[in-house]
Amino acid sequence: MASKKIxxxxxKDAFSLAGxxxxxxxxxxYDIVIDDYYYRTKTFEQAEIKMQKVVIDNIxxxxxxxxxxxxxxxSGDLSNQISVSSYTASNYPFPFLGxxxxxxxxxxxxxxxxxxxxxxxxxxxxxxxxSHNLSAEKQFRxxxxxxxxxxxTTTFTATGAVSVLLTKEVSNIRIEGYTIGSVVDLGCKDAxxxxxxxxxxVAKVLMNHLLDFQRNVDDYDLILxxxxxxxxxxxxxxxxxxxxxxxxxxxxDAGCNLYLKSQEExxxxxxxxxxxxxxxxxxxxKQKKWKKILIIGCGSLHNPFFVNQKLSIPSIAHAVSLEVxx
Amino acid sequence: MNKDEYQKLVxxxxxxxxxxxxxxxxxxxxxxxxxxxxxIVTILQTSFxxxxxxxxxxxxxxxxxxxxxxTAFGFFDNWVSKCKAGLFLPTTGFAxxxxxxxxxxxxxxxxxxxGSNVFKLAGSVIxxxxxxxxxxxxxxxxxxx
Numbered sequence: 001m002a003s004k005k006i007x008x009x010x011x012k013d014a015f016s017l018a019g020x021x022x023x024x025x026x027x028x029x030y031d032i033v034i035d036d037y038y039y040r041t042k043t044f045e046q047a048e049i050k051m052q053k054v055v056i057d058n059i060x061x062x063x064x065x066x067x068x069x070x071x072x073x074x075s076g077d078l079s080n081q082i083s084v085s086s087y088t089a090s091n092y093p094f095p096f097l098g099x100x101x102x103x104x105x106x107x108x109x110x111x112x113x114x115x116x117x118x119x120x121x122x123x124x125x126x127x128x129x130x131s132h133n134l135s136a137e138k139q140f141r142x143x144x145x146x147x148x149x150x151x152x153t154t155t156f157t158a159t160g161a162v163s164v165l166l167t168k169e170v171s172n173i174r175i176e177g178y179t180i181g182s183v184v185d186l187g188c189k190d191a192x193x194x195x196x197x198x199x200x201x202v203a204k205v206l207m208n209h210l211l212d213f214q215r216n217v218d219d220y221d222l223i224l225x226x227x228x229x230x231x232x233x234x235x236x237x238x239x240x241x242x243x244x245x246x247x248x249x250x251x252x253d254a255g256c257n258l259y260l261k262s263q264e265e266x267x268x269x270x271x272x273x274x275x276x277x278x279x280x281x282x283x284x285x286k287q288k289k290w291k292k293i294l295i296i297g298c299g300s301l302h303n304p305f306f307v308n309q310k311l312s313i314p315s316i317a318h319a320v321s322l323e324v325x326x
Numbered sequence: 327m328n329k330d331e332y333q334k335l336v337x338x339x340x341x342x343x344x345x346x347x348x349x350x351x352x353x354x355x356x357x358x359x360x361x362x363x364x365x366i367v368t369i370l371q372t373s374f375x376x377x378x379x380x381x382x383x384x385x386x387x388x389x390x391x392x393x394x395x396x397t398a399f400g401f402f403d404n405w406v407s408k409c410k411a412g413l414f415l416p417t418t419g420f421a422x423x424x425x426x427x428x429x430x431x432x433x434x435x436x437x438x439x440x441g442s443n444v445f446k447l448a449g450s451v452i453x454x455x456x457x458x459x460x461x462x463x464x465x466x467x468x469x470x471x
Contacts, residue, residue, distance in 0.1 A: 042433060043433045138430055142426075142447065146403060146422065146423060146426035146427070146447065148406065148407075149348070149406065149407055149410045149411065150407065151343060152340075152341045152343065153340055153341070186327075186329050186332040186333075187329035187330075187332065187333060188333075188336065193336070193340065196336040196340070200327075200332065231339065231340060231341065234339050235335065235336055235339045238335060238338075238339060239327070239332070239335060242327065242335070243327050265407075
């Protein structure tokens with residue numbers, strides 16, 4: 001039940017907006033880039049709402065869709081009570097489902113949407129994800145201007161928003177199947193080392209996926225994880241090798257590759273739910289190199305209260321396999 | 327793999343912090359600020375004719391003003407992350423923590439935002455500073471009368 005094949009759900013298009021640090025990173029051709037963390041609003045939270053609205057309006061405009069053409073909006077973000085998504089949704093008449101699994105929210109939204117669309121004849125569903133470096137920092141860590149020295153394992157929350165249009169019409173990217181992950185806790189307590197927190201959850205959903213679909217890791221041309229970061233990626237590879245005896249040669253991490261090595265302020269790489277779709281739609285799919293892609297979004301399910309109470313951090317990962325027609 | 331084995335794996339693959347380099351850097355940056363402070367105190371004494379005690383009060387005010395202004399202009403946090411703990415001197419670090427919290431929460435209202443969060447980081451310093459002062463005060467009375 002946790003794994004299922006999907007036959008007729010396609011990703012028609014995606015629209016990406018990237019922030020000031022991301023535009024100087026490894027990807028140069030986002031649809032929109034912003035220079036200002038306030039995005040001409042009064043607060044960072046309102047800026048993130050505006051970012052989500054802009055990506056929704058643009059994807060509708062690009063495909064000449066009106067509000068009544070959209071059957072469902074599934075979105076998630078990092079703010080408390082996923083308020084950014086809810087406030088965005090209040091601007092539209094679409095039926096709305098909010099999802100949260102931290103940085104795995106994007107993949108969760110794809111799973112929810114494709115499951116609901118599978119049995120329908122015609123449907124247009126929008127999946128939206130965003131994160132904002134400064135509103136996330138403020139919520140999860142210290143005040144923004146507080147420059148405490150950070151360890152090398154810290155990841156940098158990416159700023160951006162991505163809207164994805166799922167349809168029943170055949171397109172080049174098909175959602176082929178999904179596996180819902182379980183919550184894993186291997187005792188990590190360090191909120192500034194989220195790669196280590198999430199790696200076992202990624203390994204578990206990967207193994208469950210391969211088992212349920214009776215596949216090998218080499219059946220995929222690319223396994224793209226969300227935001228393990230550069231340190232977390234190494235830990236994942238070693239963990240999978242030691243625990244399951246599998247060597248992952250086709251693995252890339254979006255977080256580790258979103259920025260350039262010269263961007264020292266990003267430490268171990270990008271995090272945030274938007275890191276995976278930004279890299280997937282603006283780099284991986286544009287390169288047209290890989291046909292069978294398994295995307296695994298991973299999220300560290302902590303909040304500052306539980307971290308302060310010295311509890312270890314649980315994590316989750318979900319997988320969706322894509323078939324790309326090159 | 328159980329939790330202990332996993333923690334070992336994580337430790338093995340976590341890059342080590344350059345502790346010695348950070349400590350040396352912090353030592354020199356902190357020392358340099360202390361040196362600047364002493365220079366300012368000397369100037370205040372010789373050129374402005376202030377008593378030693380007053381000169382230190384003025385220095386303190388000056389340090390707080392400069393650190394807060396640099397935080398507001400967005401420089402201080404970058405410098406702290408480069409200079410490591412060197413800029414965490416009681417006065418500048420304290421001013422920086424209060425100003426950064428004030429900047430963050432000013433949009434959330436004067437009472438519910440700024441007022442209740444301004445000492446988010448510095449609150450511990452104030453509280454335990456006062457308790458410490460109280461305890462040492464008592465000890466002082468007991469041993470020195």
